[in-house]
Amino acid sequence: MSEQAIYINGIFLKERQTKFGKVLSAKIKVDDFYKSIMQHEENGWVSIDIQERKTPTEKQTHYAKLDTWKPNGKANETLNKVSGVYNAEPQDDDLPF
Numbered sequence: 300m301s302e303q304a305i306y307i308n309g310i311f312l313k314e315r316q317t318k319f320g321k322v323l324s325a326k327i328k329v330d331d332f333y334k335s336i337m338q339h340e341e342n343g344w345v346s347i348d349i350q351e352r353k354t355p356t357e358k359q360t361h362y363a364k365l366d367t368w369k370p371n372g373k374a375n376e377t378l379n380k381v382s383g384v385y386n387a388e389p390q391d392d393d394l395p396f
Contacts, residue, residue, distance in 0.1 A: 305365040307347055308335040312361035314351075323349070323361060339365050 309331025313324050336345045346366035352359065 302367060305339070305367065307363040307365060308332065310363050311359050312349060312363065313358065314355075314360040 309328040311326040311328075313326075315322055315324060336347075339345055346368075347363050348366045349361050349363055351361050355361075
């Protein structure tokens, strides 16, 4: 069963070709974008996926949706080891120092 996509409001994305290659331009309506992301922020962070539209329009070639993936216990443990983030609280209160 797949989750319902949560689209981010207030951001319009268009890919354009320049002499330097492809550029993805974003136009952001600040109030709408802010309201949309603040509904989903966790600890000051929001993960967003930028994806290409199946049927691009003249004004918009990509869209933004909320990345709802969360690591499970084992994946989270591996992620912490790789990123160097560890639980700062001591596991044993009997420390000799």
